[in-house]
Amino acid sequence: MTLMLTAITAFGGLVFGLVLGLLKTFPHSKIANAIGALYTYVFRGTPLLLQIFIFYFGLPILGFDTSPLQSVSIALVAYSSAYIGEILRGSIQSIDKGQWEASASLAFTYWQQMRRVILPQAFKISIPPLVGFLVSIIKGTSLTSIVGYIELTKSGTIVLQATYQPFLVYAIVCLFYFALCYPLSLLGSRLERRFIPSA
Amino acid sequence: MGYKLRFADVLRYQHMMLPGLVATMRLSCMSFLLGVAVGIVGGYLKTSDKPVARRIAVAYVEFIRNTPALIQLYLVFFGLTSFGVWLDPSAAAVLTLGINCGAYATEIVRSGIEAVGKGQKEAGFSLGMSRYQVFRYVILFPTIKTVFPSLGNQFILTMLGTSVVSQIAVPELTYAASIIESRTFRSFEVYLLIAALYLALASVFAVAFWLIEKAFLDKSLRLPGRRTGRVVNTVDTGLLPQ
Numbered sequence: 321m322t323l324m325l326t327a328i329t330a331f332g333g334l335v336f337g338l339v340l341g342l343l344k345t346f347p348h349s350k351i352a353n354a355i356g357a358l359y360t361y362v363f364r365g366t367p368l369l370l371q372i373f374i375f376y377f378g379l380p381i382l383g384f385d386t387s388p389l390q391s392v393s394i395a396l397v398a399y400s401s402a403y404i405g406e407i408l409r410g411s412i413q414s415i416d417k418g419q420w421e422a423s424a425s426l427a428f429t430y431w432q433q434m435r436r437v438i439l440p441q442a443f444k445i446s447i448p449p450l451v452g453f454l455v456s457i458i459k460g461t462s463l464t465s466i467v468g469y470i471e472l473t474k475s476g477t478i479v480l481q482a483t484y485q486p487f488l489v490y491a492i493v494c495l496f497y498f499a500l501c502y503p504l505s506l507l508g509s510r511l512e513r514r515f516i517p518s519a
Numbered sequence: 520m521g522y523k524l525r526f527a528d529v530l531r532y533q534h535m536m537l538p539g540l541v542a543t544m545r546l547s548c549m550s551f552l553l554g555v556a557v558g559i560v561g562g563y564l565k566t567s568d569k570p571v572a573r574r575i576a577v578a579y580v581e582f583i584r585n586t587p588a589l590i591q592l593y594l595v596f597f598g599l600t601s602f603g604v605w606l607d608p609s610a611a612a613v614l615t616l617g618i619n620c621g622a623y624a625t626e627i628v629r630s631g632i633e634a635v636g637k638g639q640k641e642a643g644f645s646l647g648m649s650r651y652q653v654f655r656y657v658i659l660f661p662t663i664k665t666v667f668p669s670l671g672n673q674f675i676l677t678m679l680g681t682s683v684v685s686q687i688a689v690p691e692l693t694y695a696a697s698i699i700e701s702r703t704f705r706s707f708e709v710y711l712l713i714a715a716l717y718l719a720l721a722s723v724f725a726v727a728f729w730l731i732e733k734a735f736l737d738k739s740l741r742l743p744g745r746r747t748g749r750v751v752n753t754v755d756t757g758l759l760p761q
Contacts, residue, residue, distance in 0.1 A: 365675075365721040366714040367682035369693060374714060377706035455585060462587035466686060473589060480597075487601035490594045494586050501585035 321471040322500075325393065325461045330454060332397035337404025342434070344409045356405065363402035369463050371395050376467045392464045400457055407453065411446035412438060451508035455501045462497070472496055526708050532699045539695030540716065546612060546691055547678040553617030554677065555670065558624020562662075563654060565629045576625060583622030589683050591615050596687045612684035620677045627669045631662035664735060671728030675721050682717070692716060 344356035363371065375395035379386050386394070415438050423437045465474035476493035480486055564576035583591070596611040606614070635658050643653035663670075685693035696713040700706045 362718060365679075365718040367679040367693070367717055369682045369685075370696075370710055370714045370717065373696075374707065374710045377700075377710065381707045459585075459587035462589045463683065465589070473587070473593075476590075477593075485601060487594070487598035490590060490598045494590050494594060497586045497590060498582065502581060505581065505585055 321469075321475075322458070322461050325389075325396065325464065325469075325471060326454070326458050328393045329396040329400050329457050329461070332393065333400030333404045333457070334450075336397060336401035337408055340401055340405030341408030341412060344405065345412045348430075356409075360402045360406055363399055364406070368395075368399050368460050369466065371399055372463055372467060388467070388469050392467065392469050396457070396460060396464070399460065400453070403453055403456070404450065407446050407449045408442060410449075411442040414445060415441050448508050448512040451504055451511060455504050455508070458497065458500055458504075524708055525705060526712070528703045528705050528708070530712075532702070535695045535699060536692070536713070536716065539690065539692040540720075542689070543678065543681050543691040543720075546609070546616070546681045546684065546689065547674065549613045550616035550620055550681070551674045551677050553613065554620025554624045554673070557617065557621025558628045559659070561621060561625030562628030562632050565625060566632045580622045580625050583619055584626075588615070588619050588680055589686065591619055592684060592687060608684070608687045608689045611687060612681070612689045616677060616680060616684065619680070620673060623673055623676075624670065627666045627673060628662060630669075631666035632658055634665050635661045667732050667735065668728070671725070671732070674728070675724055678720065678724065679717065 340356050340359060343352045344360070346352045372392060372395040375398070376388070376391045379391050379394070419437055419441065420433060423433045428436065461471055462473040465471060465477065468474070470478075472493060476489050480489040483489060561576050561579065564572040565580075567573060592611070592615045595615045596606060596608065599606060639657050639661070640653055643657040648656070681691055682693040685691060685697065688694065692713055696709050700709045703709065
């Protein structure tokens with residue numbers, strides 16, 4: 321469950337984060353930049369728990385008949401796309417201006433430049449911080465247990481109510497998360513080190 | 520949309536939100552201070568010459584950073600009861616959030632310490648300072664100056680993280696939100712309002728930290744000539760030991 325939620329969040333976050341990143345770096349429209357900046361500001365400046373509450377309780381009220389999984393996924397995707405958008409914006413802006421000029425001199429349109437020249441490089445640069453953020457996503461899924469969604473944390477609580485051994489149960493849950501996240505962290509730092517000589 | 524947003528019902532409970540706000544602020548500040556203290560110790564350990572010290576610090580940081588804050592909270596509040604330790608919710612909250620913040624602060628401080636050139640440390644030793652003196656007078660101040668923005672950011676993250684402790688009934692802002700929600704059943708309005716409050720808080724603190732940083736930075740640049748403001752800083756603020 322946790323893994324599925326993580327996967328949904330990761331993919332959704334990447335898609336929307338990409339949209340957001342492109343919005344924020346679009347040179348021809350200050351409005352697009354502003355929309356992207358506002359979205360990032362709102363979703364990074366509020367706690368994830370509250371965002372989950374708002375989407376989980378709010379979406380049915382607004383008339384959308386969503387399952388718990390859907391509401392919770394939407395909340396997590398919204399949150400992660402803000403951060404991923406920021407990461408991608410940073411990597412897009414760090415691409416050497418020469419790339420833009422070279423592709424412009426080859427008569428690429430903006431979107432062609434983006435798709436064929438800039439984004440592939442930006443993605444490569446952004447992989448280490450994205451892996452790091454994946455760890456945050458995994459930790460974020462634990463908050464969904466509060467609205468009753470059954471994933472690792474919640475199943476721990478359920479087991480606890482049967483066994484009455486809080487330390488043992490939560491320690492094991494902790495170890496599970498650690499086993500999920502630590503390899504990713506190591507991977508992330510190794511990737512980061514690999515990029516320094518190649519930059 | 521057949522639902523009418525009615526904020527009036529929620530605003531009637533403002534008297535509950537203010538204490539929640541104050542409690543959140545107190546919680547964040549105490550946790551952050553604890554976290555910075557732990558972070559300085561951790562940063563010192565991580566950059567020490569002894570591998571044992573380094574490994575302890577690394578284990579601590581990796582454990583905290585790769586496990587969710589909620590689980591850490593449950594572990595402290597519920598888990599310690601297995602050993603007979605019953606903690607007050609607020610105490611457990613400050614302890615957990617402080618330790619959590621401390622791990623991130625350790626990384627921040629470590630990067631700051633490494634940014635202070637080795638030459639500074641060696642210069643300190645050559646002047647006959649003990650290791651503690653070198654750390655306190657030569658390394659610590661430039662480190663804090665360098666990492667101040669990151670620490671400010673960490674404060675805001677910690678403040679947003681306090682919403683999680685509402686789960687063990689610590690009377691802070693998110694907890695106030697759930698109380699109001701259970702009385703008015705206007706979950707959407709309540710949580711939107713409280714989220715806006717958090718956003719406002721985060722913005723205020725972001726500006727505050729920026730202002731403090733401006734005040735800080737300008738101070739060291741007032742000395743003529745040297746722009747790096749390293750060992751020169753300690754002369755400026757009178758920290759050099761006699």
